[in-house]
Amino acid sequence: MELPPQFTGYNSKISSYRDFQALCFHLQNIGSLKVLKTSEYEYPKNYFAAFVENTESRFWIVQNCFVPYIAFAEKHTSGQFTFIEKLNIKVSMESFNSDLKILPVSELNEAIGQDHLSQLNNDEETAVKRCLPTTVGDVLFSWFFD
Numbered sequence: 001m002e003l004p005p006q007f008t009g010y011n012s013k014i015s016s017y018r019d020f021q022a023l024c025f026h027l028q029n030i031g032s033l034k035v036l037k038t039s040e041y042e043y044p045k046n047y048f049a050a051f052v053e054n055t056e057s058r059f060w061i062v063q064n065c066f067v068p069y070i071a072f073a074e075k076h077t078s079g080q081f082t083f084i085e086k087l088n089i090k091v092s093m094e095s096f097n098s099d100l101k102i103l104p105v106s107e108l109n110e111a112i113g114q115d116h117l118s119q120l121n122n123d124e125e126t127a128v129k130r131c132l133p134t135t136v137g138d139v140l141f142s143w144f145f146d
Contacts, residue, residue, distance in 0.1 A: 001107040004067040083108040108137030
């Protein structure tokens with residue numbers, strides 16, 4: 001997977017938290033899920049989050065604050081995410097906003113390698129190496145960018 005430019009927040013504009021909330025509450029209004037809480041950008045993390053539940057489980061919807069990439073995840077007490085698929089919710093999201101890229105688990109779990117690091121500018125590469133992520137998902141939805 002190619003990493004998108006400026007996903008870390010260096011020299012980039014933050015996305016609209018209101019748009020993220022609108023997406024989440026749209027999903028609630030059409031009966032796909034119930035929004036339990038949302039959280040906006042909080043330095044140094046690089047994502048918005050919504051804790052939600054549907055008939056199957058409780059889980060997180062996370063969106064990178066700087067690029068329109070979204071994932072579904074379970075969150076551990078350590079703060080780490082385990083990424084999951086939610087195909088029915090993915091379809092509803094895409095019909096609401098086709099500019100969003102809902103990332104599959106296979107791409108999120110891809111190991112970070114030199115080929116990924118070579119896609120970054122110097123500041124981003126330094127930040128990624130400092131936080132020691134192991135997967136693409138760990139980089140795109142991280143607490144560690146400073």
